Amino acid sequence: MQRDIKLSDSWKTRLAEEFAQPYMAELRAFLKAEMAAGKAIFPKPGEWFNALNSTPFEAVKVVVLGQDPYPTPGHAHGLCFSVQPDVKPPKSLVNIYKELQDDIGINNSSGYLQPWATQGVLLLNNVLTVESGQPASHAGRGWERFTDRIVQLLNDERDNLVFILWGSHAQKKGASIDTNKHLILKSPHPSPLSAYRGFFGSKPFSQINAHLQQLDQNEINWQL
Numbered sequence: 001m002q003r004d005i006k007l008s009d010s011w012k013t014r015l016a017e018e019f020a021q022p023y024m025a026e027l028r029a030f031l032k033a034e035m036a037a038g039k040a041i042f043p044k045p046g047e048w049f050n051a052l053n054s055t056p057f058e059a060v061k062v063v064v065l066g067q068d069p070y071p072t073p074g075h076a077h078g079l080c081f082s083v084q085p086d087v088k089p090p091k092s093l094v095n096i097y098k099e100l101q102d103d104i105g106i107n108n109s110s111g112y113l114q115p116w117a118t119q120g121v122l123l124l125n126n127v128l129t130v131e132s133g134q135p136a137s138h139a140g141r142g143w144e145r146f147t148d149r150i151v152q153l154l155n156d157e158r159d160n161l162v163f164i165l166w167g168s169h170a171q172k173k174g175a176s177i178d179t180n181k182h183l184i185l186k187s188p189h190p191s192p193l194s195a196y197r198g199f200f201g202s203k204p205f206s207q208i209n210a211h212l213q214q215l216d217q218n219e220i221n222w223q224l
Contacts, residue, residue: 007049010056011150014157018149027142031129040132042069043076050078051124052150054117061120061217062162062208063154065170068127071135079123082113095190095199100222103203108224119220124150126173148173155182160215162208166190166199183211 007015018024035041043050066080070090075083081093089097089111101107117123126147131137151173154161161182165171167189177184187202188194209219 006046006053008053008056010058011049011052014057014153015146015149018146023142023145027146030141034131040073041129042071042073042132043078043129047076047078048128051080051117051122054079054114055120055122057153057157059120060122060154060158060161061212062164062220063122063124063151064164064166065151065173066123066125067167067169068125068136068139069130071130071133071137073132076130077114078128079113079117080125082117082123083111085110085112087111091192092190092195095192095195099190099200099202100205102200103205104209104222106205106222108222110224112224115224116220116222119218121220122154126169144173151177158182160211162211164204164208167194183207 031041064080069076069078070083075087075090077084081090081096083089083093089109093111097108113121113123124147127136127138127141127143128147129138129143155177159181163174163177163182163184165174165184165186170189171186174184185202185204185207187204188197188199190199205220205222212219
């Protein structure tokens with residue numbers, strides 16, 4: 001897969017051994033077969049690693065762990081919770097924006113989160129591809145192990161990162177993160193099913209910027 005997809009050097013070096021694992025060859029074969037069968041896979045191949053290419057390893061300040069890409073045509077572009085420009089923000093992102101406004105007074109309308117990624121917010125899904133119209137259709141194919149390795153590298157080789165764990169899936173994935181090295185912010189998922197159980201009022205955005213201030217790092221400009 002590494003031969004087919006362009007990946008930034010900062011991640012390519014660290015993930016070279018992972019790409020060489022047999023499970024990645026199996027994942028690559030699965031994705032090729034799905035596309036050869038005429039199935040629409042989102043995001044497009046050039047955007048499978050958009051999260052990594054948008055936020056180099058050394059530039060990561062914040063890690064947001066999502067689940068899998070949007071299965072709706074024209075939505076996914078490789079960043080969790082983000083949609084393509086001019087696409088109406090989905091319901092979970094609408095709730096994220098409600099909390100953003102309540103927390104620090106910023107009102108966003110665009111669902112395109114690329115500017116967050118370029119400031120050091122790694123918007124990483126657990127699974128990086130999906131079949132059109134079939135949520136979680138690529139779960140259990142190997143992406144989870146790959147993204148587990150990304151989280152492990154960040155945990156082991158970086159210090160003072162902020163990990164945002166929204167919902168049980170993200171919290172399970174982040175269970176091994178060293179709380180002595182990193183700030184962990186947990187809450188229910190921002191989906192309409194759970195946002196009122198503690199996501200609203202959790203104030204993650206002000207906590208992130210306060211943490212970055214303490215480290216004498218530039219705060220994230222959440223305004224889009």
